[in-house]
Amino acid sequence: MTDPGQQVETDVLVIGGGIAGCSSAMYLARDGVPVVLLEQHDLHTGASGANAGNLHQQILTARTVPLGWDWVGYYAGMVRFYMAAVGQWQELKTELDVDIELQVLGGISVAENEADMAVVARKAELERANGGDSIVLSRDDLRRMAPYLSERLAGGCYSPGEGKANPLLAVSAVSRLAARHGARFLKQEKALGIERSDSGYLVTTTKRRIRCKRIVLAAGPGAPELAGHLNVAIPIRTSIIQTAVTEAAAPVMSHLLYHVSRPLTMKQVSNGNVVIGGGWPGYSSPATGHPLVRRESIAASTWIAQSVVPAVSRMRLLRAWAACTFTAADGFPICGAVPGEPGFYLVISNGYGFTMGPLLGCIINEIVTGRQPSMDASRLRVGR
Amino acid sequence: MRLFEKPFRRMRQKLRFSFDGVEVEAFEGETLAAALSAADVRDFRTARHGDSRGMFCGMGVCFECLVTVDGRHNVRACMEPAVEGACVSRQVYPGGPGGPGGTAGAPEIRKPDLLIVGAGPAGLSAALAARDDALDVVVIDERAKAGGQYFKQPNSGLVPPDGLGVDAQYREGASLMRKVREAGIEIVQDAVVWGAFAPLGIAVVAGGSNIVYEPRSVIVATGAYERGVPTPGWTLPGFMTTGAIQSLLRSHRVVPGRRVVVGGNGPLNIQVAAELHKAGATVVAVVEAAPVTSPGRFGPLLGALSANPGLLLAGFRYVARLKAAGIPIHYGHVVTGATGDKGVRSVSIAPVDGDGRIDRQRSLTLETDIVCVGYGFEANDEIPELLGAEAVIDPTTSRRRILVDDTYQTRIDGLYMIGDALGLRGSRVALAQGAIAGAAARERLGGRARDDAATRKAARRLSRNTRFQDRLWQLFKAPDMLTRLAAEDTVVCRCEGVSMAQVRKEADAHASIGNVKRATRAGMGRCQGRYCGPVIERLIADAGGYVPSPHGVMAPRPPIKPILISDIAREPDVD
Numbered sequence: 001m002t003d004p005g006q007q008v009e010t011d012v013l014v015i016g017g018g019i020a021g022c023s024s025a026m027y028l029a030r031d032g033v034p035v036v037l038l039e040q041h042d043l044h045t046g047a048s049g050a051n052a053g054n055l056h057q058q059i060l061t062a063r064t065v066p067l068g069w070d071w072v073g074y075y076a077g078m079v080r081f082y083m084a085a086v087g088q089w090q091e092l093k094t095e096l097d098v099d100i101e102l103q104v105l106g107g108i109s110v111a112e113n114e115a116d117m118a119v120v121a122r123k124a125e126l127e128r129a130n131g132g133d134s135i136v137l138s139r140d141d142l143r144r145m146a147p148y149l150s151e152r153l154a155g156g157c158y159s160p161g162e163g164k165a166n167p168l169l170a171v172s173a174v175s176r177l178a179a180r181h182g183a184r185f186l187k188q189e190k191a192l193g194i195e196r197s198d199s200g201y202l203v204t205t206t207k208r209r210i211r212c213k214r215i216v217l218a219a220g221p222g223a224p225e226l227a228g229h230l231n232v233a234i235p236i237r238t239s240i241i242q243t244a245v246t247e248a249a250a251p252v253m254s255h256l257l258y259h260v261s262r263p264l265t266m267k268q269v270s271n272g273n274v275v276i277g278g279g280w281p282g283y284s285s286p287a288t289g290h291p292l293v294r295r296e297s298i299a300a301s302t303w304i305a306q307s308v309v310p311a312v313s314r315m316r317l318l319r320a321w322a323a324c325t326f327t328a329a330d331g332f333p334i335c336g337a338v339p340g341e342p343g344f345y346l347v348i349s350n351g352y353g354f355t356m357g358p359l360l361g362c363i364i365n366e367i368v369t370g371r372q373p374s375m376d377a378s379r380l381r382v383g384r
Numbered sequence: 385m386r387l388f389e390k391p392f393r394r395m396r397q398k399l400r401f402s403f404d405g406v407e408v409e410a411f412e413g414e415t416l417a418a419a420l421s422a423a424d425v426r427d428f429r430t431a432r433h434g435d436s437r438g439m440f441c442g443m444g445v446c447f448e449c450l451v452t453v454d455g456r457h458n459v460r461a462c463m464e465p466a467v468e469g470a471c472v473s474r475q476v477y478p479g480g481p482g483g484p485g486g487t488a489g490a491p492e493i494r495k496p497d498l499l500i501v502g503a504g505p506a507g508l509s510a511a512l513a514a515r516d517d518a519l520d521v522v523v524i525d526e527r528a529k530a531g532g533q534y535f536k537q538p539n540s541g542l543v544p545p546d547g548l549g550v551d552a553q554y555r556e557g558a559s560l561m562r563k564v565r566e567a568g569i570e571i572v573q574d575a576v577v578w579g580a581f582a583p584l585g586i587a588v589v590a591g592g593s594n595i596v597y598e599p600r601s602v603i604v605a606t607g608a609y610e611r612g613v614p615t616p617g618w619t620l621p622g623f624m625t626t627g628a629i630q631s632l633l634r635s636h637r638v639v640p641g642r643r644v645v646v647g648g649n650g651p652l653n654i655q656v657a658a659e660l661h662k663a664g665a666t667v668v669a670v671v672e673a674a675p676v677t678s679p680g681r682f683g684p685l686l687g688a689l690s691a692n693p694g695l696l697l698a699g700f701r702y703v704a705r706l707k708a709a710g711i712p713i714h715y716g717h718v719v720t721g722a723t724g725d726k727g728v729r730s731v732s733i734a735p736v737d738g739d740g741r742i743d744r745q746r747s748l749t750l751e752t753d754i755v756c757v758g759y760g761f762e763a764n765d766e767i768p769e770l771l772g773a774e775a776v777i778d779p780t781t782s783r784r785r786i787l788v789d790d791t792y793q794t795r796i797d798g799l800y801m802i803g804d805a806l807g808l809r810g811s812r813v814a815l816a817q818g819a820i821a822g823a824a825a826r827e828r829l830g831g832r833a834r835d836d837a838a839t840r841k842a843a844r845r846l847s848r849n850t851r852f853q854d855r856l857w858q859l860f861k862a863p864d865m866l867t868r869l870a871a872e873d874t875v876v877c878r879c880e881g882v883s884m885a886q887v888r889k890e891a892d893a894h895a896s897i898g899n900v901k902r903a904t905r906a907g908m909g910r911c912q913g914r915y916c917g918p919v920i921e922r923l924i925a926d927a928g929g930y931v932p933s934p935h936g937v938m939a940p941r942p943p944i945k946p947i948l949i950s951d952i953a954r955e956p957d958v959d
Contacts, residue, residue, distance in 0.1 A: 321941050
């Protein structure tokens with residue numbers, strides 16, 4: 001730990017200690033760039049500490065089709081990134097000091113009726129056109145592949161590369177790897193202001209002033225306020241969503257599951273608990289401002305979960321929790337240099353932040369260190 | 385061992401069920417845990433790492449006594465009634481999905497004027513004080529019978545004629561409950577509160593019905609549960625809380641073994657030891673951490689005597705009864721561990737000094753089947769916490785304390801909190817707080833104005849008994865053993881089987897409780913961190929780097945208690 005008040009100077013200052021910030025710091029440090037990471041609380045206490053640990057490659061149609069197929073058609077461009085992102089996790093996994101319980105057992109979007117099957121056909125085609133490997137499943141295919149599913153279901157869409165990891169272990173393992181490569185961490189220290197200086201930036205925190213040549217802002221929902229100090233606008237919307245988990249039970253399901261027309265993501269983790277999500281809204285406590293869960297969202301999400309896997313209705317719910325999530329209007333992350341602010345970079349993920357974290361860290365490292373990104377990141381540009 | 389004393393002798397209906405294929409005799413009204421305990425069965429299940437577990441808290445909090453009943457997994461033996469012909473078996477971790485299945489449908493929305501949560505001394509007293517013809521007052525309670533821990537009544541199969549009972553504590557409780565019923569106040573039993581949602585929504589599952597109360601005012605009287613102090617061997621069947629053994633005795637007239645060692649800190653342990661002896665159990669020893677008989681404790685003793693002579697003399701009578709029976713009371717000693725294979729066979733005890741240092745050179749070993757230990761209580765303060773009531777960290781206990789005004793209203797308008805949930809002060813204080821908060825809520829809701837004489841009377845009772853409690857706890861002041869007894873391989877998180885060494889490794893000066901939880905899974909099991917949470921918070925605080933926050937990461941989340949999905953799942957509205 002660095003003493004409060006002590007001057008800190010570095011080349012790159014990463015602001016935000018979630019999976020995006022820690023991955024960025026890790027890749028930069030691994031390439032020999034002097035990096036300091038600043039976190040206002042403890043690491044991974046925002047969305048990175050509250051997410052379900054899903055590794056997605058499919059489009060969550062229940063939340064996106066209502067925005068129109070034009071929107072979905074453009075957003076399908078993300079599939080290319082998701083395919084690469086799971087590969088990035090698999091590569092990164094081998095360098096971590098714990099088993100992060102990463103498993104790629106495939107994911108299924110389940111369809112309830114013919115209307116859902118029409119959505120499946122269209123979405124699978126879009127996913128394949130963007131580098132995905134989605135396969136349409138008939139009723140019989142579904143039964144064979146996942147006999148634990150409700151017999152009512154009409155079919156689905158299978159994506160073999162999807163999976164899960166334990167986010168509780170994974171995100172802190174990435175931060176430890178960053179530290180091993182030389183990144184330094186300043187925790188419980190909040191950035192209050194950012195100003196330009198002769199040699200880069202001067203960041204005022206609750207404990208000191210930090211001089212740095214460059215800044216990677218990875219502060220999630222806190223990013224717009226910080227970027228505002230440099231008059232940079234970040235067009236993201238924030239919202240509170242919630243997740244629920246059951247008690248541990250003997251293995252019931254193996255796939256990552258979605259429902260085509262009802263908001264649901266669900267899986268059973270290695271420990272035996274079933275995690276139920278799908279972007280259900282929470283609320284902000286009128287008294288404390290803390291994110292809290294809504295009763296209606298618990299009731300609805302668990303209902304959909306048990307309608308897909310009937311055994312779930314016989315399990316006990318153990319916890320539900322809410323966290324702040326954030327996304328740009330087109331659903332793409334923001335990752336790149338800020339035009340007109342040399343040395344100022346943004347890494348703001350999207351709704352699949354856990355999946356995308358390491359890939360975004362890898363891309364921003366390539367951009368910051370002046371290399372050609374290993375995949376075309378023009379759709380992630382700031383101010384696109 | 386089952387007791388057949390008056391007036392309960394002739395009121396029992398016998399029934400039979402099987403446990404792992406062996407027939408077990410039970411009586412109507414008994415829980416599975418009571419019937420199994422009476423049959424000397426202690427080992428109820430196999431935990432995560434293959435070790436045996438049995439009843440621990442005895443009040444539905446710890447989820448240690450899980451069994452399988454007629455194919456339903458994860459059933460709490462301490463809460464489940466024994467029924468004729470049931471096929472019960474030991475459960476092997478983790479068990480399959482357990483409930484009956486199905487979905488709940490739309491919750492019934494009820495809007496009483498005042499909802500009181502908890503039918504112990506505080507809640508019942510508040511209900512009586514709040515009674516008003518113009519107000520709809522409802523009391524909800526998690527247990528099958530009202531009374532809470534203190535006024536716990538005999539089970540339904542023992543049904544003594546009203547007002548009867550084997551002691552004054554039963555009679556006082558029965559009389560209070562009768563007054564509440566005669567006042568026309570509804571008490572809903574078996575009502576589990578699983579969520580609290582701003583502004584004042586209380587989500588409940590009561591006997592399979594899904595109910596949401598949206599009252600104008602809420603009085604939280606949810607009491608406390610016993611603090612878990614990790615001790616070598618504390619997960620062995622036969623090692624339980626003092627409250628668990630007291631519940632078996634007072635609700636079911638059952639003693640879960642032949643020989644009992646009672647340990648921990650506080651006057652409750654001495655009372656329970658005396659009751660166990662009276663009931664016919666062999667009390668091997670009482671082990672009390674505080675040096676109650678040391679000369680320095682004479683002042684508090686006199687103070688307690690002057691504040692409430694009746695209560696202190698009752699305490700003397702318990703001690704005298706134990707002495708007369710030749711039962712040793714080891715003051716200034718702690719239970720340092722228990723050993724046995726699939727259950728407790730012996731315990732070790734040793735002297736402890738004022739700083740919590742244990743003198744293991746002077747350790748004694750005692751043969752026993754049962755050891756019950758009580759080291760004080762943790763508040764059930766989830767409801768005000770979830771509703772966002774302002775709280776502080778109490779500097780003397782390092783625990784969260786919800787802030788209330790002099791009518792016991794929290795900083796949230798219309799939300800009151802009373803009784804042991806607010807900090808352990810016993811039944812007399814709870815009764816007085818109930819009277820004050822009930823009257824204040826009544827007036828606030830447009831009922832009769834507060835009666836100055838009644839308020840003054842309650843305030844006097846409150847101040848006298850608060851003084852008594854303060855002196856009593858000075859008399860019983862003991863070193864805090866929370867993190868001092870566990871060995872490195874002692875389980876700290878009972879649900880997930882996480883050891884002290886594993887927790888210590890993560891709980892350093894730079895840790896947050898959330899990250900200890902994430903790294904070790906401690907606190908993520910069925911008891912929702914109720915037993916290991918305080919231990920981890922203390923370890924981090926002792927490591928020096930942690931400023932406890934009243935809304936820390938161990939903060940409660942819905943469901944407050946694990947709840948079957950079939951009880952709450954509801955098809956979303958299609959818009």
